[in-house]
Amino acid sequence: MTAMQIIFLITAIVSLFAAFRVVTTPNMVHAALWLIVTLFGVAILYALLSASFLAVAQVVVYIGAIAILMMFVVMLTRREMRDRGPQTGRQWPWAALISLLTFGGLAWMLEAVGLPNAPAGAVPESSIADLGRALVSPNGFVIPFEVASVLLLAALIGAVYIAWTRRNA
Amino acid sequence: MIPLNWYLMLAAALFALGLFGVLSRKNAVAILMGVELMLNAVNVNLLAFWRYRAPTEPTGTVFAVIVFAVAAAEVAVGLALFIAVYRRFNSVVADDIDLLKW
Structure with missing residues (x-):
């Protein structure tokens, strides 16, 4: 240990x-x-x-x-x-069964495959700089990065629009 | 050192708990909390595999960063929807929101 x-x-x-x-x-x-x-x-x-x-x-x-x-x-x-009454629906035993089965299946699968016991080598000193470069490099992930920016902008505008109070509606 | 298996087991347990929350909770905000737990479990998996398989490549961390961005967008839109629903129905209990139920 x-x-x-x-x-x-x-x-x-x-x-x-x-x-x-x-x-x-x-x-x-x-x-x-x-x-x-x-x-x-x-x-x-x-x-x-x-x-x-x-x-x-x-x-x-x-x-x-x-x-x-x-x-x-x-x-x-x-x-x-104050929250009144039970906060879980009537079907909660089924939900518990499904989550237990999910966990059991995943655990069984993890036991079945051989996984490494120790990390592969050391993380390089420049890993944060590498991450920053990879996010904006044309050979790296600039397109997913830009798509994520557009997604965040769309979510921002959408959230403001949806939660807007219309005074005369 | 910590075996990779431990991280994956913890992530599986976190995912199962989040799934239970999503399936059993009545309050819509609590359902969103379950989704957050599941996204965190996925991120733990991604970073554990990155550390144990390819720590010199930035790919695993980039994937986790994108998951962060998507989770933030999902929460912002989801909570705005719940506020709009609360104005309309005066409730965020998932059973009461049945306008589209056929």
């Missing part, structure tokens, strides 16, 4: 418990807070995988923007500050 393994196991247990609370807690604000814990655990996993840029982007984009946006919408879409 190395230190990395212990950190991984603690992170895994905390984020899985938080994810479980996200999908089971009846209080929506608590669900949003547990979601932040899970996202933070995933950011730690990225750091363990030496993906430093993605770890920071996870905290900034997911926790800083997405989770806070979720919390605002939870607060904007409630008639009262």
Whole structure:
């Protein structure tokens, strides 16, 4: 048991418990807070995988923007500050069965194939610079990058248009 | 070192929990939270394979960055839709939003 393994196991247990609370807690604000814990655990996993840029982007984009946006919408879409009654539909045992089967199938498949036990070599020092160059290089990923920019612009305009208040409608 | 299997198992569990949330929750915002959990599980997989198979290539991280952008766009449009639906129906419970149900 190395230190990395212990950190991984603690992170895994905390984020899985938080994810479980996200999908089971009846209080929506608590669900949003547990979601932040899970996202933070995933950011730690990225750091363990030496993906430093993605770890920071996870905290900034997911926790800083997405989770806070979720919390605002939870607060904007409630008639009262208390959630009444069960928050899961009648069909929840089927949902549990399907998710357990999905996990079982994936776990069985992972056991069946041989996977490496140690990372392949070291991440180069310039990995963040390489990522930046690859995103804007014509030989790299400039077209997916531009398509993602257009998608974000379209989502921005669409979100403003959809949520706009029409005063005389 | 941490075996690759551990990361993939954790991602599979996270994905299954997100799937359970999407299928069982009534509140539409909670369904979107389940989708976020599943997208995060996919990203953990992508980065784990990048680290254990080809850490010198930027391809895996580029893929994860694109997933980030798509997730942000999806959340922005989804939450705007829920706010519009809330104005119209005064509820974000998925069972109440049945205008297109035939």
